Amino acid sequence: MEPILLYGFPAGSSMGLVAAFERVGHPYRLCRVDMLSEMKNDAYASINGRQETPVLITDEGAVLTETMAIAAWLEARDTQRRISFEPRTPQADRMHQLMAFVNTGFTAAFSPL
Structure with a gap:
């Protein structure tokens, strides 16, 4: 089975x-x-x-x-x-930091949506 997002x-x-x-290039489906x-x-x-997305x-x-x-x-x-860097590198740490910011602080700025 292919993953479904x-x-x-x-x-x-x-x-x-x-x-x-x-970008990863693996098969998947969208719903x-x-x-x-x-x-x-x-x-x-x-x-x-x-009762939220994504799942x-x-x-x-x-x-x-x-x-x-x-x-x-x-x-x-x-x-x-x-889409990622080698684990335990400064680049991977920075990527996780930016992802967390976008997912929390940045997205929270759009709460009226």
Whole structure:
């Protein structure tokens, strides 16, 4: 099975993950979820109890939520280092710092969305 990335519309912020999947070059699928009508039901809650996006269903059927966890999953599979740096290097540390900022401080600035 190919991994499936569920991303939210209209106010989701998962396009960075989509770009990372594209750059890594491994097969995957996308599933667009309407955040206003499709997430707030029992079926979606069975996938993610917090009823949020993004969600990754891995190639093994495991469910991962949260952008940083999904990015770490991708990083661990980036054997060609197309989206990441060698682990435990200053470059990898800086990349994680910038990713965390974008995912928390920067994204929080758009809370009216």
